[in-house]
Amino acid sequence: MEYLPNILFAIILILGIGYFAKNIKKLIRNIKLGHEVDASDHKSQRWANMARIALGQSKMVKRPVAGLLHIIVYVGFIIINIEVLEIIIDGLLGTHRIGQEFLPASVYGFLIGSFEILAVLVLVAVIAFWLRRNVIKLRRFMANEMEGWPKSDGNIILYFEVVLMCLFLIMNATDTSFQLAGSGNVVSQFMVPWFNGFSPDTLHLIERTAWWLHIVGILVFLNYLYFSKHLHILLAFPNTYYGRVEPKGKFNNLDAVTAEVKLMMDPDADPFAAPAEGKEDEVPAKFGASDVMDLNQIQLLNAYTCTECGRCTSECPANLTGKKLSPRKIMMDTRDRLEEVGKNIDANNGEFKEDGKQLLGDYITHEELWACTTCNACVEACPVSINPLSIIMDMRRYLVMEQSAAPMELNNMMTNIENNGAPWPYNQMDRLNWKDE
Amino acid sequence: MSEQLKVPTMAEFMAEGKQPEILFWVGSAGSYDDRAKKISKAFVKVLHKANVDFAVLGSEESNTGDVAKRAGNEFLFQMQAVMNIEVLNGYEIKRIVTCDPHSFNCIKNEYPGLGGHYDVIHHTQYIQELIDNGRLTVEGKTYKGKRITFHDPCYLGRANSVYDAPREVLKNTNATLTEMKRHKSTALCCGAGGAQMFKEPEKGDMDINVLRTQDALETRPDIIATGCPYCNTMMTDGIKAKEKENEVSVMDIAELIASS
Numbered sequence: 024m025e026y027l028p029n030i031l032f033a034i035i036l037i038l039g040i041g042y043f044a045k046n047i048k049k050l051i052r053n054i055k056l057g058h059e060v061d062a063s064d065h066k067s068q069r070w071a072n073m074a075r076i077a078l079g080q081s082k083m084v085k086r087p088v089a090g091l092l093h094i095i096v097y098v099g100f101i102i103i104n105i106e107v108l109e110i111i112i113d114g115l116l117g118t119h120r121i122g123q124e125f126l127p128a129s130v131y132g133f134l135i136g137s138f139e140i141l142a143v144l145v146l147v148a149v150i151a152f153w154l155r156r157n158v159i160k161l162r163r164f165m166a167n168e169m170e171g172w173p174k175s176d177g178n179i180i181l182y183f184e185v186v187l188m189c190l191f192l193i194m195n196a197t198d199t200s201f202q203l204a205g206s207g208n209v210v211s212q213f214m215v216p217w218f219n220g221f222s223p224d225t226l227h228l229i230e231r232t233a234w235w236l237h238i239v240g241i242l243v244f245l246n247y248l249y250f251s252k253h254l255h256i257l258l259a260f261p262n263t264y265y266g267r268v269e270p271k272g273k274f275n276n277l278d279a280v281t282a283e284v285k286l287m288m289d290p291d292a293d294p295f296a297a298p299a300e301g302k303e304d305e306v307p308a309k310f311g312a313s314d315v316m317d318l319n320q321i322q323l324l325n326a327y328t329c330t331e332c333g334r335c336t337s338e339c340p341a342n343l344t345g346k347k348l349s350p351r352k353i354m355m356d357t358r359d360r361l362e363e364v365g366k367n368i369d370a371n372n373g374e375f376k377e378d379g380k381q382l383l384g385d386y387i388t389h390e391e392l393w394a395c396t397t398c399n400a401c402v403e404a405c406p407v408s409i410n411p412l413s414i415i416m417d418m419r420r421y422l423v424m425e426q427s428a429a430p431m432e433l434n435n436m437m438t439n440i441e442n443n444g445a446p447w448p449y450n451q452m453d454r455l456n457w458k459d460e
Numbered sequence: 461m462s463e464q465l466k467v468p469t470m471a472e473f474m475a476e477g478k479q480p481e482i483l484f485w486v487g488s489a490g491s492y493d494d495r496a497k498k499i500s501k502a503f504v505k506v507l508h509k510a511n512v513d514f515a516v517l518g519s520e521e522s523n524t525g526d527v528a529k530r531a532g533n534e535f536l537f538q539m540q541a542v543m544n545i546e547v548l549n550g551y552e553i554k555r556i557v558t559c560d561p562h563s564f565n566c567i568k569n570e571y572p573g574l575g576g577h578y579d580v581i582h583h584t585q586y587i588q589e590l591i592d593n594g595r596l597t598v599e600g601k602t603y604k605g606k607r608i609t610f611h612d613p614c615y616l617g618r619a620n621s622v623y624d625a626p627r628e629v630l631k632n633t634n635a636t637l638t639e640m641k642r643h644k645s646t647a648l649c650c651g652a653g654g655a656q657m658f659k660e661p662e663k664g665d666m667d668i669n670v671l672r673t674q675d676a677l678e679t680r681p682d683i684i685a686t687g688c689p690y691c692n693t694m695m696t697d698g699i700k701a702k703e704k705e706n707e708v709s710v711m712d713i714a715e716l717i718a719s720s
Contacts, residue, residue, distance in 0.1 A: 269569070281573075345665030444521075456719075
């Protein structure tokens with residue numbers, strides 16, 4: 024019976040990590056529904072981007088207030104989680120504060136002391152974040168796409184962090200032997216008087232409860248990630264690695280189109296030629312994207328990485344002038360549809376069953392797509408290298424090349440280019456007239 | 461206005477068996493749009509002043525296909541690109557300068573994948589080069605003491621990270637340069653990009669160019685400097701919407717340099 028807590032701990036740990044691993048596998052499978060894309064180039068630049076943008080938070084601080092608060096929570100989160108290592112070892116071996124035994128008192132005291140200070144800073148930052156969302160009501164958190172679940176999601180994450188930090192401090196404050204040792208209790212010593220008058224048994228009970236709730240809370244939070252916008256704490260790293268390394272203005276040239284154009288321009292091509300042996304059954308490439316399976320894997324990773332901060336939308340010229348387009352909504356819609364497709368696959372033994380829906384139209388409207396000026400403000404603003412513009416462009420391509428559904432004025436413009444090599448109906452031979460006017 | 465400018469074509473150079481230093485890619489706006497044609501002429505004047513041996517393609521130039529690409533018509537873009545590349549490669553063009561950031565971006569970044577490899581620069585970069593090499597001297601009298609604010613074109617700035625050349629060139633006018641609150645990488649688009657120039661905007665509460673003009677007017681400028689023919693149109697319209705056309709003018713950097 025004396026090993027019951029150890030066994031219970033091991034079971035909780037395995038369940039917690041196992042369920043998370045299962046969902047991560049699902050996430051990877053969903054991302055792989057997209058086209059493969061070659062990102063084996065610019066390796067050193069990609070690593071540097073990841074180090075600078077994700078690890079170094081370089082883009083977060085473009086907005087100093089939010090950036091600073093975020094760095095506190097980020098650093099706090101990573102460093103305080105070192106404590107989790109001790110909790111896991113203690114839980115499995117049945118020890119108590121194994122670090123205290125094996126580390127010199129000064130080192131252990133320094134570590135726990137810094138955790139305690141960070142815990143307080145994180146609490147302050149998280150409360151500031153909550154106020155920005157719920158009291159100050161910053162415009163970018165109040166957009167239409169943030170109503171309902173996205174808003175609750177944002178707050179739930181903050182409540183999680185408040186509870187975890189409080190549990191950590193309570194656990195330390197009620198740990199009599201830790202307080203007696205008197206090293207590292209820089210914050211919790213001031214909480215000790217709150218528990219004056221409690222019997223040693225009650226104190227121990229509170230300490231144990233806080234300890235268990237802390238580790239269970241962390242495991243629940245870990246598993247909450249997959250269902251939340253908070254996945255960015257993990258995916259920001261691969262996402263910044265796979266982020267674009269070329270000038271933002273460079274849009275990809277579609278290879279499928281290049282093949283057709285080459286054929287069209289080739290004077291020796293036989294227009295009546297039969298398809299080559301074995302090629303009869305090949306499905307012609309679809310131009311552009313109407314659903315998530317038409318996007319590439321980096322675009323789908325982008326969608327899972329988005330934490331809905333709305334910096335993109337707050338810089339978007341179309342959104343700033345009241346148009347429906349919101350780059351953040353493009354990313355949220357892409358993820359929602361991808362999740363829907365994923366669930367469909369789960370429910371149908373691994374095969375996607377046509378559900379009569381798609382990303383274009385059912386989630387993202389034509390009006391949103393046509394409002395984009397392709398100015399790259401959203402791409403520039405994203406702190407984790409997400410590219411909403413590439414999705415907008417792929418969907419425009421589908422609209423124009425598969426459906427001929429461009430706005431009428433654009434059709435006129437394109438007809439002009441086809442006929443006379445200019446977007447206006449002027450004669451090609453008059454191209455140099457300006458010099459004499 | 462019928463001052464005749466000497467604008468040699470590649471065909472003429474070819475006939476004489478010569479190669480120019482640089483090809484001036486005029487672009488569709490620079491060729492046909494009444495306002496943008498003035499920018500083309502101003503830039504040609506600058507080229508003459510610096511004794512640059514340049515040529516244009518003339519009637520052999522066709523639309524880059526850039527706007528078709530941004531509208532989603534990859535077919536039309538690639539058709540245009542392949543035709544232009546054939547002409548450019550036929551003339552063995554090495555270096556291209558253009559006043560249009562959209563042509564600049566498209567030829568520089570998107571033509572290489574289709575077989576067109578050139579050294580492409582924006583006219584503000586070329587003017588800076590001419591000044592740095594001592595080939596062009598700017599007197600800097602006309603605009604001395606005027607307040608000028610520069611609007612970053614998206615396809616020059618954010619798209620290709622060219623922020624300094626236009627500002628360096630403007631210093632030669634001896635004007636007082638002011639920055640809008642949104643500038644360089646956070647500059648607001650004028651509203652013309654992504655084929656918006658050729659269509660009505662979607663429903664909203666204001667036009668993008670009016671918002672951008674407000675940004676500019678906050679700096680109390682005498683002149684809004686641009687480096688893109690489309691931005692020029694949008695800002696000019698914005699100034700008209702704000703009824704400031706008598707106080708504030710919108711000018712391309714080539715025009716400012718040609719007349720200072």
